[in-house]
Amino acid sequence: MVLWRMVLYRMKVWRSVACSVLLVVMGFSLAANWLAPAGYAKQYRDVTDAAPSRQHWLGTDEIGRDRFARVLYGTRISLLLAPAAALLSTLMAALVGGMSGYLGGAWARGAMAVTDLFLSLPWLFLLITVRAVMPLNVSPLLSVMVTFLMLGLLGWTSSARVLCATASSLRDSDFVRQARASGIHGTRLFWVHVLPNLKPVLYAQFWISIPAFILSEANLGILGLGVAEPMPSWGSLLKELEGLVSVGEEPWKFVPLILLVVVVTSFQLVLSKQEELSA
């Protein structure tokens, strides 16, 4: 019993640390304008691919841009847009999965068929196609927003299956039957009795999606299909690691990767708190 309490205490500590880390990272990225006033696009062409120095805390990239500034601005983009995409995908999952599970029968079968169809789509090629047909003269900001929008629109399927199963089990639960017997039907039954019980699952799906979208954007960035130049994102920053043969050679280039791992881990720790709350 004492051991169990210690484990719980340590988990709480770690969650607190994770929340603090997320807050600090978010705070720093929001303060990018003050911490790196020269901006992420300024090219110091005489100090390219430089090691960390007083002027450039994390050195410069291949064309002389300050890596610290790019990490800050890239973090801002990834941390603001990934939750936005996660919110969109969770809402879509709630709409398709939650509603179909609640309605059951042909609705559920139809919705799951659509979900399976979406799951079977080669999303990478779909994203490449969307990028290819997009107008060319769009600003980098709009381009990155479209990228995350696409991730959000395509990323709801797994969550929808989970929500469908949960809503389906709720529909047949005793308290919903009792509510029905009391004369509550339709939308009111859904909003008052089903949705509140779906909320923990929705939260969990939301938190799970955030690191998944961050990693998806990073993958797209590595393929050259993410955020348009000169805007940074974690994906475009991770591209620097291509062809790096030794970890010890230029360790400062690993900062975006370390940051990504730390943030994703922090999200996972926060998520476990959410799961505990929902249990």
Add this chain to the structure above:
Amino acid sequence: MNDARGRLAVVAITSKFRNAMLVFAFACSTLAGAAWAQGELRFCLRSEPKTFDPLKVEDDASVAIRYLTGGVLVRLSRQTQVLEPELAQSWKVSKDGRQITFKLRSGILFSDGTPFSAEDVAYTVQQLMDPALHSATGDAFRTGPGNVETEVVSPTQISITFPAPVAGLDRQFDQVAMLSAHSPKKEMAVLGPFMVADYKPGATVLLKRNPNYWKSDAQGHKLPYLDSIRLDIQPNRDVEMLRFKRGEIDLINSLDSEYFDKLQATSPQAAHDAGPSLDSEQMWFNEVGRSPLPTYKKNWFRSANFRRAISDAINRDDLARVVFRGHAQPAVGPVSPANKFWFNPKLKVEPYSPDAALKSLQSDGFRLENGVLKDKDGNAVVFSLITNSGNKYRERMATMIQEDLQKIGIHMNVVTLDFPSLIERMTQTFDYEAILLGLTNVGLDPSEQMNVWLSSSDNHQWNPSEKAPETAWEAEIDRLMREQASSADAKKRKQSFDRVQEIAVEQAPFIYLVNRNALSAVAANVQGAAPVILVPQTYWNVERLSVK
């Protein structure tokens, strides 16, 4: 006829004696070869060879195997860029550029022992020019309708007559590996220094020395020195580099500048920078009349002043220094200075000058308002530059150009697209504003660029397939290119092509950015390597390479 340089003295012997002498010479040479044959050279092919038939070759891997195994009548020296005799002792091109006569060496045998004669040359040419073969090598000779005629004058002399003049006729034979008319082994009977001994699809091609190869070195040692060459099929450049560092392969024909610098830091003797290559990086604007661009943008892109202003505003020195880490040179024009004969030395690199760019733009009615460049109708100058995704050098160049143009108030969006989408926009829909791509030149002769410069061509990228030249300068380029292609007089051809280069720089349909250096890696155990800029950079003298 041209005198062959460094040719062997031909000793007149009677036909009775000849066979006995050949057997003796073969025995001696085999022994000498065995004594001098040294080791196995290993390097990578970046793709599967699509064919071993030298006449059907199109892809890089097959070209490499053709170079290593094929015997040619004449060879363009990759070092001096001068045509040198090989199987032909001498040759003569007629004044009208339609006929070429070769005097062949005697006593040469294919790898399977079949003797080589003028009949084999006639057979090879007939096969090459067979329309059913669809040979890319043959297409270079196909300049007019009609058949090719071959006349075997004697076993060592042949005349070949083409229906129309062929520009640089003798140089084209550098690509034609001779086939045997009589060998049962067909194209596997070769005259080059090596022959294909084993092929494991997806893994390796093993070449063994040709025991009948006709060349010897100055000391009389039979060439090639190497016993064999192992070509590993390896498309991944990272793996190729790793294998070189581990000592598993001996050569890398072309390296990118980052790998080069890393290699130079650890093994400076293995890294070779042969200077500017023929390859160029360039950008161009969409000048297609039927493109879906708004009219005001079409007007910008069709203005030579606008294009030249963009050219002036790009800092090429920085592109070469920063993006290619100094392993590139600012480009002058359509021809790299590495092309010793055809480069026009009057042309100089455009100096970086944002002021000159603004002046040019002002002459077209553009004006700078609060840091934003606007045309005479008040439209802000904004355009997009597409390049292929995944090419980090082009992405970096585009980003640097973006900042350069920002200085003269132009907002340029960088767009990276997958290659098929880019090609579709470039050749089908014409839905683009500017493109940044590279041009890989393998040939030196301007006739190989006909498809780019003729206004009627599909590959006339800035405005393909024009029914008639839409501008006076394009008409002039058409005329000059046809003139040089139909002349056998090298001096006149040079004059015409020099003018083409001048017009290309004046009108800037292509904005040439940099010429990349030819970077390669050669392991310390390889003897005799002297990397050059022309393909194949590291093993152009393969017969004289050896491995310790």
